[in-house]
Amino acid sequence: MNAPTVLPGCSDPASEKAARPVLRERGQREVFCGLTGIVWLHRKMQDAFFLVVGSRTCAHLLQSAAGVMIFAEPRFATAIMEERDLAGMVDAQDELDRVVTRLLDRRPDIKTLFLVGSCPSEVIKLDLAKAAERLGKQHMPNVRILNYSGSGIETTFTQGEDACLTALVPEMPASAPDAAKQLLIVGALPDIVEDQFLRLFDQLGFDKVGVLPARNARDLPPVGPNTRYLLAQPFLAETALALERRGAQRIDALFPFGAEGTTGWLHAAAMEFGIDEMHFNRVVAPGRERAKRAIEHSRDKLEGKRISFLPDSQLEVPLARFLATELGMEPVEVGTPYLHRAHLAQELDLIPPSARISEGQHVDRQLDRVREDKPDLTVCGLGLANPLESEGFTTKWAIELVFSPIHGFDQAGDLAELFARPLRRRDVLEV
């Protein structure tokens, strides 16, 4: 079912891949920094707290990105650096100790604390690893203290999750030397989607499937040479490297978007674990058919329509593949902040050759291209959506693709609907 057979005329995918040009740009980037990942990570890991060590800008970003004050007291906060921290009037490490102690006193429910680096803390080289180690000694075993950087100078949007999960990998217990081969799903998924996948793997006959991140950050799955990991998200380059350093091996697969993507994703794991093909088909068929039926509702709105993606979450390539292969859309430009060729190899093979793949961003030039291409639908960030709408373009907010359950069979219809809705709305409005 995989790549080579699907695209007619692509008899030699390897050379096609090598030949595929990628437009690389740099300039102004209209994307969030990695701190934004905290907005979903702090809900995913229910015993974890995220303390950003940064500036007022970081705090303002988080509350703006979080849709302003959704939760009574969220499990994140910012230690805002002030003039006296920078001028050396106080020792930044002492200040951090004071803030962390106050925080842990207030929130005894916290079991894992992430110190999250930001642009300013990176620039002044505030050593958060050292701080985490020192504070960890003080607060273990009650609280484990880890650190990672979500700074904009190092991470783009979803790379914040990559950095966070990378920090968790060394904390995962080592699996027993003689442990049987075990599956690990990697990437934060909405709880409901995670449960669906776990049910499917259970029906397929998998034993003890691990999930990173675990809902309880103190309850991490084991890892070792027996681990075969399956990426649920396309933006986890560093996490993958860290897992491989622990001996784990990646199962190459499509990402689980749409009926075919989800089937491919499950199938890759099933093959790796020697699951009987007949059994696989029996287990997967109902979900796959349901997904296809659900997707059909959006077909008349989407088929033959041209779509451009502006870089946002690194989900762009798999989503463009889903829309092209399962709904007959025509990707015009597929922009992504970073293109991980190895993780996305199967995906790229399925993107029609007519599509322009771009990496990085020069926002003004990219908007010039959108105006020239005149796509039917443009997927972009919140800062660009209304301006493009007022120019007459129909847009889809990219961030909704990160904040909604879109993976798996039973969300495939919702995923298609997310793209169909702006077009339907455009057609229905008479004002």
Place this chain on the structure above:
Amino acid sequence: MQLSVWTYEGPPHVGAMRIATAMEGLHYVLHAPQGDTYADLLFTMIERRGKRPPVTYTTFEARDLGKDTAQLFQDAAMEAAERFKPQAMIVGASCTAELIQDDPGGLIEAMDLPCPAIPLELPSYQRKENWGAAETFYQVVRHLADANITREPREGRPARANILGPTALGFRHRDDLVEIRKILDTLGVEINLVAPLDATPSDIARIGAADFNIILYPEIADEAARWLERTFKQPAIRTVPIGVGATRAFISEVAEVAGADPTPALGDNQSRMPWWSRSVDSTYLTGKRVFIFGDATHAVAAARIARDELGFEVCGLGCYNREFARDVREAAKLYGVEPLITDDHLAVEEAIIEAAPEMVLGTQMERHIAKRLGMPCAVISSPVHVQDFPARHSPQMGFEGANVIFDSWVHPLVMGLEEHLLTMFREDFEFSDEAGASHHAAHSPKTAAATGQAPENAAVAAHASAPAQPANDANLWTTEAERELKKIPFFVRGKARRNTEAFAQDHGLAEIGLDTLYDAKAHYVR
């Protein structure tokens, strides 16, 4: 380091963005890392602007830091000048760029740009959004004002005014401006310039041609107005026309400076608020205890309206912008309350719990606090939320603004006779505590009653920050008195409980019975 969950103000460069976005033909080149572009969505999503803010971010990355970020800045500035062809530029650094000390001002001077460029020094680790907006507006005015402008003699022409302060992302600035224009029109005063909203750099050049300035939002415009006062000898009108009384005072002041007759403007027959407030059905508003928090200007105005125009009692008053704390301190003296000057929303929450008001007038932060505590609330000030940009005309200033304020403050409250019915027939099964103090579902408290705890206590208990109530307090109450207390509507029950306990303590009572409850009621009756 300051531990912060939510902030009232963004960093100062967001203030600068509010000026640049408000104006036409001004472009902001901001030395900033990737991610700082989040601020664009404040304008395109919260305010629903159909244009991107005129801001170019240099977007430097870690790998640029060892190399030439200064060159990156110059390239971005040159490209912005060529692409957007602005009449003028402002240039500056965000918090991270401030640390790498590239000096955008100096770099821009060394370039041959086709337009004037104004350097901004906005210390991110000391200052905040409002200060950043005020400083930016001041620098723009200082650099662009034509110093050689001469005012024509006053004889034989109408007086001319500058209206200063409205910005992008301002709380009801768009609508306030409509009301102010109406007033000036009635007074026969010509508008020389509105700034920064919709002004171009070339408009700013003739700012000195006005006879006087009207400062609508001191937080934004006071700094610039003081410079204009010195430079062009333009007097400033500092009365902010929020509320009927302040609007009347504003009209009189403007009329005096302009040499106009105030009578037609004062006689505006669209001013309904005074009669609405005198109307007998408003009697139930008398003495309602309100807690007020916001930016200093709006908080002080709200306190005045609350007491003098609606007959409320101000039980708390504060602001988050220290720069204007003095105004709030003075006002607090008038109302006999302790001024609360803080930008820590947890401290505000504690103060609200402590004051146990019947209504909260605040920002979006206080709206959330009030929602959690099950109190009615109306929003009077920034920080703004998408709901603060209504499609309809909804000013705060002028007589129409006062009409709007009457409606928006009174509607969240349970109305007159209904309040009595709630008191009289407390045990009607439909009058459950969950019905709340407000018609607005959003204000209903959560079903804390399920725990058997009174909601006001549940709300307090839910917040670790609140001072814990002494555990033995509850033991003082007899079952009978406790049951009677439950018959009091929950939105005043907290106060009744506290008053009774204070009364019991003052009188050294070991037990709170039915009589104590009613003795306390008689003692505290207003």
